[in-house]
Amino acid sequence: MSTPPLKLISHPLCPYVQRAVIALIEKNVPFERIDIDLAQKPDWFLAISPLGKTPVLLVGDRAVFESAVILEYLEETQPNPLHPVDALTRAEHRAWIEFGSAILADIAGLYNAADEAGLAAKLDSLTAKFSQLEKVLAEGPFFAGTQFSLVDAVFGPIFRYFDTFDELTGIGVFDQTPKVRAWREALRHRSSIKQAVSSDYGTRLRAFLAARPSALAARLRA
Structure with missing residues (x-):
């Protein structure tokens, strides 16, 4: 068939x-x-x-x-499974995928925060979430070690936002999470993650963020 x-x-x-x-x-x-x-x-x-x-x-x-x-x-x-074989480990990965969705919600809150107080609150929430991730990461380079998984597919786009956020001062959510920083760097170089967006993604994202009536947009426009 x-x-x-x-x-x-x-x-x-x-x-x-x-x-x-x-x-x-x-x-x-x-x-x-x-x-x-x-x-x-x-x-x-x-x-x-x-x-x-x-x-x-x-x-x-x-x-x-x-x-x-x-x-x-x-x-x-489809071929080439990206989930673990073990059922319990697979369930854990699904849970961390949902955790990734919660981080994306915080990122949306970050770029929509109307003032600096709201921006700081979302940065605190993101910092706390990445600190939780730091505690469960394996030795790398990926979420669970050497095997690329769907959790990595979820977090590649999350980390991509910070390529733009890093242009701004005070966005140091990874300062105390060396394993997360190393994971982010490994995903940055993964071919599939690079191919998931067009070559003008960064320009498009910056324009999208700068056009919003938010504290982050004010920083980007400064």
Whole structure:
């Protein structure tokens, strides 16, 4: 039986899209990526994405939405597994993927914080979360050691934000987490993570952040 063609409905800046792209590349699965404008969502997209969010994976004429579900579908149907074999370890990895989503929520709070007090609170929350990660990281280079996993696919896009945030003073959330810093550096050089965004991603992200009515935007514009 032939596999239906895969189309990934995407947005150039979406970190959840990047998860799926990284997994597809790591699995060496061919797919077509279709970017849309989330500010002007086309009707055909709203018809297949009940929550109006990217990514959506089209498997032939059937749609799978929500990045965590897409990752699990790819694990069940495609080669080169990125989850551990052991069921308990696999469950632990799924939990840390959810932890990654909580970090993304803090990052959104960071770039939307209206004032410096709100910005500082989100930086404190991020620092605390990365300190929790520091305690569970293996010797590296990846989350669980030498094997690249879906947790790494989730955290590559998270760390990518900080390539822009590092331009600003006072964003030292990794100062006390040497293992996290080393993990970030290893993921920065992973081919699949680099390929998950376009060459102008940094410029696009900076413009997106600077346009927001936030304390972070004021720093970027200064």
